[in-house]
Amino acid sequence: MGHMTTESKAAGPALPASPPLTERQEARRRRILHTSARLASRGGFDAVQMREVAESSGVALGTLYRYFPSKVHLLVATMQDQLQHLHETLRKRPPSEEDPGARVAQTLMRAFRALQREPHLADAMVRALTFADRSVSPEVDTVSRLTTAIILDAMGLDGPPSPEQLSAVRVIEHTWHSALITWLSGRASIAQVKIDIETVCRLIDLTTPGRSHHRPPPSA
Amino acid sequence: MGHMTTESKAAGPALPASPPLTERQEARRRRILHTSARLASRGGFDAVQMREVAESSGVALGTLYRYFPSKVHLLVATMQDQLQHLHETLRKRPPSEEDPGARVAQTLMRAFRALQREPHLADAMVRALTFADRSVSPEVDTVSRLTTAIILDAMGLDGPPSPEQLSAVRVIEHTWHSALITWLSGRASIAQVKIDIETVCRLIDLTTPGRSHHRPPPSA
DNA sequence: CGGTAATCTAGAACAAGTTTCAGAACTGAA
DNA sequence: TTCAGTTCTGAAACTTGTTCTAGATTACCG
Numbered sequence: 322m323g324h325m326t327t328e329s330k331a332a333g334p335a336l337p338a339s340p341p342l343t344e345r346q347e348a349r350r351r352r353i354l355h356t357s358a359r360l361a362s363r364g365g366f367d368a369v370q371m372r373e374v375a376e377s378s379g380v381a382l383g384t385l386y387r388y389f390p391s392k393v394h395l396l397v398a399t400m401q402d403q404l405q406h407l408h409e410t411l412r413k414r415p416p417s418e419e420d421p422g423a424r425v426a427q428t429l430m431r432a433f434r435a436l437q438r439e440p441h442l443a444d445a446m447v448r449a450l451t452f453a454d455r456s457v458s459p460e461v462d463t464v465s466r467l468t469t470a471i472i473l474d475a476m477g478l479d480g481p482p483s484p485e486q487l488s489a490v491r492v493i494e495h496t497w498h499s500a501l502i503t504w505l506s507g508r509a510s511i512a513q514v515k516i517d518i519e520t521v522c523r524l525i526d527l528t529t530p531g532r533s534h535h536r537p538p539p540s541a
Numbered sequence: 542m543g544h545m546t547t548e549s550k551a552a553g554p555a556l557p558a559s560p561p562l563t564e565r566q567e568a569r570r571r572r573i574l575h576t577s578a579r580l581a582s583r584g585g586f587d588a589v590q591m592r593e594v595a596e597s598s599g600v601a602l603g604t605l606y607r608y609f610p611s612k613v614h615l616l617v618a619t620m621q622d623q624l625q626h627l628h629e630t631l632r633k634r635p636p637s638e639e640d641p642g643a644r645v646a647q648t649l650m651r652a653f654r655a656l657q658r659e660p661h662l663a664d665a666m667v668r669a670l671t672f673a674d675r676s677v678s679p680e681v682d683t684v685s686r687l688t689t690a691i692i693l694d695a696m697g698l699d700g701p702p703s704p705e706q707l708s709a710v711r712v713i714e715h716t717w718h719s720a721l722i723t724w725l726s727g728r729a730s731i732a733q734v735k736i737d738i739e740t741v742c743r744l745i746d747l748t749t750p751g752r753s754h755h756r757p758p759p760s761a
Numbered sequence: 762c763g764g765t766a767a768t769c770t771a772g773a774a775c776a777a778g779t780t781t782c783a784g785a786a787c788t789g790a791a
Numbered sequence: 792t793t794c795a796g797t798t799c800t801g802a803a804a805c806t807t808g809t810t811c812t813a814g815a816t817t818a819c820c821g
Contacts, residue, residue, distance in 0.1 A: 343788085371779080391779080392777095448672060491740070508682055520709060527743065
């Protein structure tokens with residue numbers, strides 16, 4: 322079948338761009354994602370077993386792999402899904418703080434508390450995200466863009482962000498992911514994660530002119 | 542890397558603290574770690590296959606698992622090993638910069654260039670590190686302490702670090718790990734990693750009194 | 762040296778992710 | 792409806808991490 326029929330071959334239903342999914346396909350995809358989240362909530366990364374996802378979604382194993390070409394793809398897609406929800410939820414109650422840094426810290430701590438409610442699910446998604454290799458880059462990138470959007474939203478800027486602010490946001494994202502991992506693997510407490518987030522969020526006020534920087538006096 | 546390390550127990554067979562290893566056992570352990578690094582250098586995480594590590598180290602599979610209870614344990618131990626080397630190498634040429642933040646950034650970029658020489662090895666070690674679950678926490682913690690030591694060394698402080706400085710170091714570590722991951726998975730360029738590191742290292746100068754902060758004026 | 766417990770070896774066996782394949786079911790078009 | 796192409800199913804096979812077992816080897820102690 323070699324010749325470039327752009328629609329079907331290279332990318333199954335999983336790809337966001339090419340193929341318009343039929344009704345039933347869209348339903349299958351949603352069923353799979355739902356099952357994935359359910360199993361992950363129960364027992365984390367290891368509890369999401371491809372055979373069980375397939376069976377519990379009423380789909381053959383081969384079909385599952387056509388929709389999501391690996392377990393990591395599946396879990397990263399699950400994270401995309403959950404992040405969408407989170408973004409909308411967070412949008413409904415914008416942060417109450419004044420300084421952009423404090424606003425971002427407040428928002429991320431809200432997100433963190435949401436994750437604490439389903440720690441196993443968080444474990445599965447974050448482990449998949451950091452374990453993903455190059456073949457998952459596009460999907461991981463989508464998650465990254467979503468996270469960036471959440472942070473920029475929280476900052477509540479008037480205009481577009483400056484390059485320095487974007488750098489700060491990148492670093493905040495790094496810290497966010499890595500701090501989550503240390504918490505999930507039991508090497509950092511919730512309080513410690515809070516401190517780390519608040520620490521890194523100072524970078525934002527550093528790059529935001531015209532606001533009151535209360536830099537704490539060098540003692541303490 | 543002599544035998545004079547004050548602590549060789551941290552990764553004995555099975556138990557963290559108990560048994561003094563015999564000559565042959567120490568040799569086996571080193572052979573295994575060497576094989577692990579060699580295979581990882583060739584093809585990254587996936588190329589380190591437990592059967593091949595065992596065979597190529599002249600050791601039975603069961604013995605390999607007695608020394609390192611999982612592939613992740615093995616690779617994290619490999620990272621410990623490599624980090625020791627790196628720490629000593631970096632120590633020989635302390636950074637030339639003035640400000641602590643710039644010194645740390647310079648040191649981390651040197652470390653980064655070292656990793657670039659063996660990107661597959663870096664991939665294997667970093668993926669193992671972030672994929673590690675609770676059962677590997679002690680070993681991962683050791684790696685974290687080593688990294689902290691490298692950064693504190695680079696800062697070149699006179700006295701002990703302040704709590705604020707320790708927080709900044711934690712955030713730098715987070716950024717370091719996460720930036721490495723984005724680079725390894727092809728989602729960030731080398732230049733981008735450099736920017737991220739330099740950005741986060743400003744946090745250090747923020748918390749270091751009595752130095753020249755050239756904070757950029759809140760320009761237009 | 763002899764005995765005993767721990768360690769090591771070789772290899773089978775098991776678990777879960779992934780691939781493959783033949784055929785049934787579905788889709789869209791003539 | 793019929794036909795051709797695609798998708799889905801069910802099941803087996805393959806891969807690699809991990810566990811298990813029986814017997815050989817080694818280390819230690821009297």
